[in-house]
Amino acid sequence: MMRASIVSEPIDVASLTREAASDSCGATAVFLGTVRSTNDGREVNGIEYSAYEEMAEKEMRAILGEASAKFVIRGGVIEHRVGVLKVGEISIAVVVAHPHRHYAMDALRYIVDQTKARATIWKLEHYADGTREWVNAGSGAPR
Amino acid sequence: MMRASIVSEPIDVASLTREAASDSCGATAVFLGTVRSTNDGREVNGIEYSAYEEMAEKEMRAILGEASAKFVIRGGVIEHRVGVLKVGEISIAVVVAHPHRHYAMDALRYIVDQTKARATIWKLEHYADGTREWVNAGSGAPR
């Protein structure tokens, strides 16, 4: 099972894990990105995520296809949440299932890194001092 | 929070994830090992795990300490289940929390590999044809 979605509701990790898994896969690797309480030394209250949803989903599906070709993963799910998230809430979950653990973890890293570099998603950090700032984490450049 | 346990009840991944997480950590990496339906071409009904519990927990705690020194992880939990597990059930869960994703994933791989190589745990595979066999996956040698 392969799926990539932008979602607005809280991410249900257990459900994604079940979705990616299959009886032939002995290894499931999961990455969860959560909103940190500080960034670059500034106290953060939350992050407002927005996305160009159609393009982000297209790009994330392409990334799953690449991971499938490179690492022969049997299952892969990416969910990225949009909206205002509080500290500790999950913004991104990636789940990979594979018969063997090293491939599962290699594929996980690939998908997480590529999604952060390429998916058309943006974040506006809300600081404890009341200010807000757009975070420039990626280059935004096509591969 | 650091913890390493041998358990006999089903592993609750969501609870482990909450246990390892903290507001300063933006990245949580999780590995789940599950019982596969086939191994070396033979159809598997389940795996019976047993452990030298005190020594396995001691070794897994040492591994968490090593990961903490190498990768400066903020949270790490290992649970390994013993008893008879059916296909699809989780035998091992490792959760690592870190402020940064690459360290989280590096530490995850280290902990999973070392636990499989060093923890005093054994498995007896139950095959669909009614036979059983002890699996020799590791060397059992001290580091």
Add this chain to the structure above:
Amino acid sequence: MTVTVRLFASYAESLGRSELSLDLGASATVADVVNAIAAMPGASRLPPAPLVAVNCSYAVTTTNLSDGDEIAFIPPVAGG
């Protein structure tokens, strides 16, 4: 032809809107849309050569447009 322009994140904030329609002449290219947006109030905060996607694929300034195309201005991404 009529195309839809979509703006996101800091670009939408700078221009005060996230979507608009543009009427363009036949044989219009991405450059025509970039120029039209650059003439809007607030556009000085956009880079001189912003990344643009046409129908969810990255495009260059010479990419030809068709009626109904969706042209998106893509700020530096920062997901995760």
Add this chain to the structure above:
Amino acid sequence: MTVTVRLFASYAESLGRSELSLDLGASATVADVVNAIAAMPGASRLPPAPLVAVNCSYAVTTTNLSDGDEIAFIPPVAGG
């Protein structure tokens, strides 16, 4: 001195038991325990120099034992 011997997995299966007590002379070493186990029925299926831990730390045949020690025979591990 009296020590506890623990056997696991295939070793426990081979010897038909997972735990026993051994009475040893003073200044006994791991070698004495290995020899005592090697003399038991079913021990031929154990390797000639099995890995041994004393009180949860790997030991060598010359390691000295004390009363109450727990000596474990460790088959090749296979967790995960």
